[in-house]
Amino acid sequence: MQLHNSVCRCAAAWLVGCTLAAAPTLAVGLDNEPTPGVTPTPTEQEANQNTPTAMKADQVAVSDLIDEATDMVEAMRSDPEVAKLLRDAKGVYLVPDYGRVALGIGGEGGSGVMAAHEDGSWTGPGFYDVGGLTAGLEAGVSGGRIAFILMTDRAVDNFKQRNSFSLSVDAGIKVLNYTANAGTSWGKGDVVTWADTQGIFAGAGVGVSDVRWNADHNRQFYGTEVTPASALVGNMSADDAGPLLKALPG
Numbered sequence: 001m002q003l004h005n006s007v008c009r010c011a012a013a014w015l016v017g018c019t020l021a022a023a024p025t026l027a028v029g030l031d032n033e034p035t036p037g038v039t040p041t042p043t044e045q046e047a048n049q050n051t052p053t054a055m056k057a058d059q060v061a062v063s064d065l066i067d068e069a070t071d072m073v074e075a076m077r078s079d080p081e082v083a084k085l086l087r088d089a090k091g092v093y094l095v096p097d098y099g100r101v102a103l104g105i106g107g108e109g110g111s112g113v114m115a116a117h118e119d120g121s122w123t124g125p126g127f128y129d130v131g132g133l134t135a136g137l138e139a140g141v142s143g144g145r146i147a148f149i150l151m152t153d154r155a156v157d158n159f160k161q162r163n164s165f166s167l168s169v170d171a172g173i174k175v176l177n178y179t180a181n182a183g184t185s186w187g188k189g190d191v192v193t194w195a196d197t198q199g200i201f202a203g204a205g206v207g208v209s210d211v212r213w214n215a216d217h218n219r220q221f222y223g224t225e226v227t228p229a230s231a232l233v234g235n236m237s238a239d240d241a242g243p244l245l246k247a248l249p250g
Helices: 002-031 044-049 052-077 080-088 153-161 215-222 228-232 239-247
Strands: 091-098 110-118 121-130 144-150 164-167 175-177 191-195 208-213
Touching (some): 052 110, 052 144, 080 144, 080 191, 091 153, 110 239, 121 228
Antiparallel strands (some): 091 110, 110 121, 121 208
């Protein structure tokens, strides 16, 4: 009988010990469960992500890109020959800040804005990223503002119909470098490149690799999902692009 009582006391003590040992774990688990009827307090990181400033940061960046592209067009129009090129163009792709890292094969370039030109009217914009310039680069120079003036429907169709493409001889597109005394050759190219950085191009020809439709920028600008064709043919409302489209010569 004494042996039976001792065994029972030992078993009871063991059960109490196990319960106490498990209590902290149970408490931790309960602390992580939401209390019914009480709204959980967001973490600092979650709160920062949902602030109006954070939510509008990307939209501000896209608006800045439009403003910078507009300033770029004004600079281009100061050269009468470039202004004439724009009037005759089928479209233009403007990259306001082509980075130094892009000056080499396969480098990443920057973000840009494309507008199409038909029957004297400019439509768009569409937002694209551009990768490296694959030929005709001058070593040691920094980046800057670069424009790709699209002189043929074939060049524009790449922007309208594809999400990723290249502008190069290998892709069936002839790209020429603008110089003030090379007007006789412009009519032979699908694309004429312009830059405000002296000496950025070493030769007359240059290839443009990895032009990509930036779905995020376009969605932020238009407030909905859009396709390249719908953006560039003027099917979408683009009031914020008014200054850019008006700056381009008709």
